[in-house]
Amino acid sequence: xxxxxxxxxxxxxxxxxxxxxxxxxxxxxxxxxxxxxxxxxxxxxxxxxxxxxxxxxxxxxxxxxxxxxxxxxxxxxxxxxxxxxxxxxxxxxxxxxxxxxxxxxxxxxxxxxxxxxxxxxxxxxxxxxxxxxxxxxxxxxxxxxxxxxxxxxxxxxxxxxxxxxxxxxxxxxxxxxxxxxxxxxxxxxxxxxxxxxxxxxxxxxxxxxxxxxxxxxxxxxxxxxxxxxxxxxxxxxxxxxxxxxxxxxxxxxxxxxxxxxxxxxxxxxxxxxxxxxxxxxxxxxxxxxxxxxxxxxxxxxxxx
Amino acid sequence: xxxxxxxxxxxxxxxxxxxxxxxxxxxxxxxxxxxxxxxxxxxxxxxxxxxxxxxxxxxxxxxxxxxxxxxxxxxxxxxxxxxxxxxxxxxxxxxxxxxxxxxxxxxxxxxxxxxxxxxxxxxxxxxxxxxxxxxxxxxxxxxxxxxxxxxxxxxxxxxxxxxxxxxxxxxxxxxxxxxxxxxxxxxxxxxxxxxxxxxxxxxxxxxxxxxxxxxxxxxxxxxxxxxxxxxxxxxxxxxxxxxxxxxxxxxxxxxxxxxxxxxxxxxxxxxxxxxxxxxxxxxxxxxxxxxxxxxxxxxxxxxxxxxxxxxxxxxxxxxxxxxxxxxxxxxxxxxxxxxxxxxxxxxxxxxxxxxxxxxxxxxxxxxxxxxxxxxxxxxxxxxxxxxxxxxxxxxxxxxxxxxxxxxxxxxxxxxxxxxxxxxxxxxxxxxxxxxxxxxxxxxxxxxxxxxxxxxxxxxx
Numbered sequence: 001x002x003x004x005x006x007x008x009x010x011x012x013x014x015x016x017x018x019x020x021x022x023x024x025x026x027x028x029x030x031x032x033x034x035x036x037x038x039x040x041x042x043x044x045x046x047x048x049x050x051x052x053x054x055x056x057x058x059x060x061x062x063x064x065x066x067x068x069x070x071x072x073x074x075x076x077x078x079x080x081x082x083x084x085x086x087x088x089x090x091x092x093x094x095x096x097x098x099x100x101x102x103x104x105x106x107x108x109x110x111x112x113x114x115x116x117x118x119x120x121x122x123x124x125x126x127x128x129x130x131x132x133x134x135x136x137x138x139x140x141x142x143x144x145x146x147x148x149x150x151x152x153x154x155x156x157x158x159x160x161x162x163x164x165x166x167x168x169x170x171x172x173x174x175x176x177x178x179x180x181x182x183x184x185x186x187x188x189x190x191x192x193x194x195x196x197x198x199x200x201x202x203x204x205x206x207x208x209x210x211x212x213x214x215x216x217x218x219x220x221x222x223x224x225x226x227x228x229x230x231x232x233x234x235x236x237x238x239x240x241x242x243x244x245x246x247x248x249x250x251x252x253x254x255x256x257x258x259x260x261x262x263x264x265x266x267x268x269x270x271x272x273x274x275x276x277x278x279x280x281x282x283x284x285x286x287x288x289x290x291x292x293x294x295x296x297x298x299x300x301x302x303x304x
Numbered sequence: 305x306x307x308x309x310x311x312x313x314x315x316x317x318x319x320x321x322x323x324x325x326x327x328x329x330x331x332x333x334x335x336x337x338x339x340x341x342x343x344x345x346x347x348x349x350x351x352x353x354x355x356x357x358x359x360x361x362x363x364x365x366x367x368x369x370x371x372x373x374x375x376x377x378x379x380x381x382x383x384x385x386x387x388x389x390x391x392x393x394x395x396x397x398x399x400x401x402x403x404x405x406x407x408x409x410x411x412x413x414x415x416x417x418x419x420x421x422x423x424x425x426x427x428x429x430x431x432x433x434x435x436x437x438x439x440x441x442x443x444x445x446x447x448x449x450x451x452x453x454x455x456x457x458x459x460x461x462x463x464x465x466x467x468x469x470x471x472x473x474x475x476x477x478x479x480x481x482x483x484x485x486x487x488x489x490x491x492x493x494x495x496x497x498x499x500x501x502x503x504x505x506x507x508x509x510x511x512x513x514x515x516x517x518x519x520x521x522x523x524x525x526x527x528x529x530x531x532x533x534x535x536x537x538x539x540x541x542x543x544x545x546x547x548x549x550x551x552x553x554x555x556x557x558x559x560x561x562x563x564x565x566x567x568x569x570x571x572x573x574x575x576x577x578x579x580x581x582x583x584x585x586x587x588x589x590x591x592x593x594x595x596x597x598x599x600x601x602x603x604x605x606x607x608x609x610x611x612x613x614x615x616x617x618x619x620x621x622x623x624x625x626x627x628x629x630x631x632x633x634x635x636x637x638x639x640x641x642x643x644x645x646x647x648x649x650x651x652x653x654x655x656x657x658x659x660x661x662x663x664x665x666x667x668x669x670x671x672x673x674x675x676x677x678x679x680x681x682x683x684x685x686x687x688x689x690x691x692x693x694x695x696x697x698x699x700x701x702x703x704x705x706x707x708x709x710x711x712x713x714x715x716x717x718x719x720x721x722x723x724x725x726x727x728x729x730x731x732x733x734x735x736x737x738x739x740x741x742x743x744x745x746x747x748x749x750x751x752x753x754x755x756x757x758x759x760x761x762x763x764x
Contacts, residue, residue: 046349048531051340111554112415112527117446141582143423143459144452151447196557229415233346233531235559256414258500265531284414284445 029069037062040079047264047301050234053271057082080298086267087294092276094251096126097222102134102180102188104213104220106173108206108243109227111194114255114281116145118227119189120152121281121289127156131186136176137162138169138209141193149191155286159183169193169205170212177216190221197242206247224249225278230256230263237265240273255281258288264301326374331363334378345599347562348535351569358385383596389565390592396574397589398549400429402520405438405484405492409517410551411510411541412525414498417553417579419449421525422495423456424579424587430462431585435490440465440480442473442513443497445506453495460584473497477513494519501540514545523576525551526567534563538570547571552590553579562599564590633732635693638725639685642678680713684721687711696722 030036037058044054061082070078096103105122107115119135126133135153137160139145146162153160161176173190180188192209195202213220226249228236243249257263257280266277277292335356342352363381387393400406408425410418422439429435439457441464443449450467457464465480477494484492494517499506514522524547526534541547550567555578564575575590627633685693687710692699699707699722708715 042349045343046532048346048533051343110529110557111420112417114415142452143419143455144448147448147451148446196554198558199556229527229529231413231527231531231533231537232529233559233563234344235346235529235557236531238558239529256500 029071032065032068032070032075037066040075043302044264048233048268049264050237050268053268056271057086057267076299076302080295080302082298083267083301084294084298087270087277087292087298090270090274090277091292091294091297092251092278093291094122094223094225094276094278096131096187098186100217100219100222102132102177102185103222104177104188104190104217105223105225106190106192106209106213106221106247107225107227108192108247108249109194110196110229110239111142113194113227113229113232115139115194115227116148116152116191117284118225118253118255118279118281118289119149119191120156121286122279123152123158123189124156124286125289126187127158132184133158134176134180134183134185134188135160136173136188136190138173138191139193140165140167140169140172145191145193170208173209174212174216177213177220181216197239197246203242203246210247223251225251225253226275227253227255228265228269230254230265230280232265234265234268237268237272240269240275244273244275249275251276251278253277253279253281253289254292258282263297266297267301326363326366326377328364330374331360331378334363334375335360338378338382341600342562342565345560345562346529346531346534346566347599348532348566348570350535351566354569355385355389355565358389379600382600386565386596386599387592390568390595391574393591393593395589395591396549396576398429398576399521400433400435400491405481405489406521407481407484407492407494407517407519408521408523409494409496409510409514409519409545410523410525411496411545411547412498413500413527413537414446416498416525416527417551418498418525419443419453419456419495421523421551421553421577421579421587422453422493423460424584425577426457426462426493427460427584428587429491430460436488437462437491437493438465438480438484438487438489439463439493439495440476441467441495442476443495444471444473444476445497449497456584473509474512474516477517481517501537507540507544510545519548521548522546523549523551524567524571524573525553526563528552528554528561528563528578529557529559530563532566534566535570538567542571542573547573549573549576551575551577551579555595556580556586560599561595564595565599633729635685635688635696635725636690638728639682639693642682642685680711680717681721683711684708684713684718696725 040061041054041058044057045051049057057079061079065078094105107119109115116139123133123135133156135149135158137146137149139149140163146165150160150162161172161179163172169192176190177188190209192206193202195206197203210221210224224247226240226243228239232239240249240252252266252269252275254263254266254277263280269275270277279289280292280297282288282290338359339352339356342355343349347355359378359382362385363378366377366381398408410422410425412418419441422441426437426439429437439453439462441450441453443453454464454467465476465483468476468479471479473496480492480494483489494513496510496513497506499510501507522545524538524541526537530537538547550564550571550573552561552564552567552575555561567573568575575592578588578590580586580588627637684707687707688699692703692707699718704715704718708718711718
């Protein structure tokens with residue numbers, strides 16, 4: 001099995017395109033008809049684009065190319081372009097505003113999406129750019145979450161502010177902001193406990209963190225990052241909707257793109273919410289956080 | 305966001321009312337909706353195809369129960385097939401039939417909830433089954449993962465294997481089994497690092513752990529929110545280590561959980577446990593029959609259909625319907641209808657089975673409207689003379705007093721019933737003008753105060 005990003009989807013698409021190419025003869029061409037488009041639609045659904053988005057992409061594809069004689073390569077290239085066009089507007093990096101000292105970044109998401117790991121990687125990126133970074137171990141609920149962030153802090157050379165077990169995350173964030181100000185930090189990265197978006201009590205806790213931060217700095221948090229697992233299916237839409245409503249999410253980080261071969265949900269998210277996708281996680285190492293590139297992502301999705 | 309499947313199917317089948325059996329063409333149209341519902345619930349495409357094939361086989365030619373719509377009949381078949389596909393009714397317990405110490409290996413992707421599950425499982429085996437459990441973390445990848453399990457073990461008051469820095473997962477596993485034998489543990493739970501299906505090095509490592517410990521249970525821990533990739537994960541782990549059971553985590557979220565169907569279909573292994581909350585005791589048995597409605601995005605319509613089929617006297621219902629259509633529905637008939645509904649259990653129970661009525665159910669519970677009201681109304685009607693029942697308009701002040709006294713209610717309640725009956729007959733006249741929509745659909749809502757019932761068609 002090929003080990004590469006999106007190899008799965010590639011296989012899926014290869015299967016479709018193999019079927020596509022049945023009867024093509026030596027030329028490797030076939031008319032792009034309804035059956036062929038249905039197969040492409042299935043391939044997109046298998047990549048988690050969702051039934052509606054897959055249909056729209058294919059419909060638009062149909063209008064421009066129906067009935068043409070095409071090769072596999074042309075189909076994929078065109079499909080990638082179609083998808084890249086949807087993703088292009090959301091491919092925007094996380095930019096720190098130097099007017100804020102510190103620029104406060106609140107990191108949120110459901111359990112197990114990779115918030116702490118993402119913070120570690122982000123911290124490294126900012127450190128590499130010569131920024132002063134302070135981390136806040138705001139996940140006071142999960143066992144050893146504080147220690148996990150502390151290890152990241154040591155790795156990247158950033159101080160970690162932590163409270164006792166089951167400390168109040170909002171109070172901790174408030175104190176951390178005070179300290180980061182006095183230390184003239186450039187960026188304050190606040191980790192939070194993972195929470196399911198349908199637990200209103202836990203979502204209220206998150207709002208409290210925002211509220212408390214604003215007592216010190218009305219503009220804080222300057223960025224609210226929702227960390228999303230690329231293997232998530234259609235529920236990601238609901239996750240983004242609720243988190244956005246509750247804490248004004250400003251951007252997404254999509255994690256675990258290194259092997260899942262999926263992440264098609266990002267296309268659906270881009271269409272629905274138009275939230276920037278700042279970065280993608282492609283591994284467990286500190287350097288494995290990459291800028292989100294619409295073209296690359298789209299090509300990976302269609303197996304190029 | 306998603307329309308309930310049954311609503312869509314009802315639309316598809318609206319024109320088919322009254323037919324005896326489902327034709328191939330009808331079924332094909334319905335299955336298109338089923339396919340979309342399953343895909344929206346994140347059931348993997350190849351699994352959906354298989355599933356649809358099975359449903360088609362069973363649905364074509366199936367007799368439609370007279371009391372339900374053909375759409376609901378298809379939903380029922382879909383449900384039946386899904387319960388089977390999920391392993392049939394009832395929970396499958398963990399296999400603990402092996403000489404102690406019994407190794408249980410937990411595997412899965414990063415962030416699926418293995419460590420949390422390990423802690424919960426230890427607590428469950430310890431508390432519910434009185435087993436001596438040892439927890440051991442083989443996760444040398446994620447920072448502080450071993451510490452996390454140690455802390456969870458402490459919370460559960462279950463021992464954990466002391467952490468020795470620098471050991472490989474295989475070494476830790478061997479040490480855990482050795483400690484298990486030496487110290488007389490019943491079960492040793494081995495938590496592993498999250499790994500990607502395509503990470504050959506880590507998959508090889510977990511193969512070695514398996515070879516070194518021969519686990520009795522190898523549980524694949526899967527997030528209920530997983531999308532289409534579930535099928536790849538399931539296949540990769542099953543091929544590498546032979547999965548004996550599945551644990552679906554975060555079932556307390558609002559994902560439809562189609563991954564359960566994919567996982568079961570690909571591995572053939574039963575779903576044994578589900579994670580239902582952040583507390584350590586939130587690990588429950590998996591009952592296939594309870595999640596089918598969730599995957600299909602609807603309430604327990606099957607239960608409703610089944611209960612209706614069992615309890616509603618078909619002939620009686622038809623008699624009522626025809627009376628209603630002719631505008632000859634009187635309080636006698638109303639009482640008979642009340643009796644039938646009373647047979648089906650409490651209103652809130654019935655409403656709970658209907659898709660998309662959670663809110664209304666809550667309102668009803670607040671208003672404390674339940675079968676008690678139905679009973680009281682039946683009592684009022686039985687305190688009337690036959691003449692009064694046939695011609696309620698003759699009931700004036702003194703008759704009302706007598707009826708209230710006879711039924712142990714008040715004049716207000718008698719008034720309320722009469723008013724309701726009046727509203728109902730008005731509505732029925734309107735309905736019969738609208739055509740053959742029928743008593744069976746309107747009966748329940750006609751019983752309710754206005755505004756309490758969704759503006760949706762219901763079977764009763």
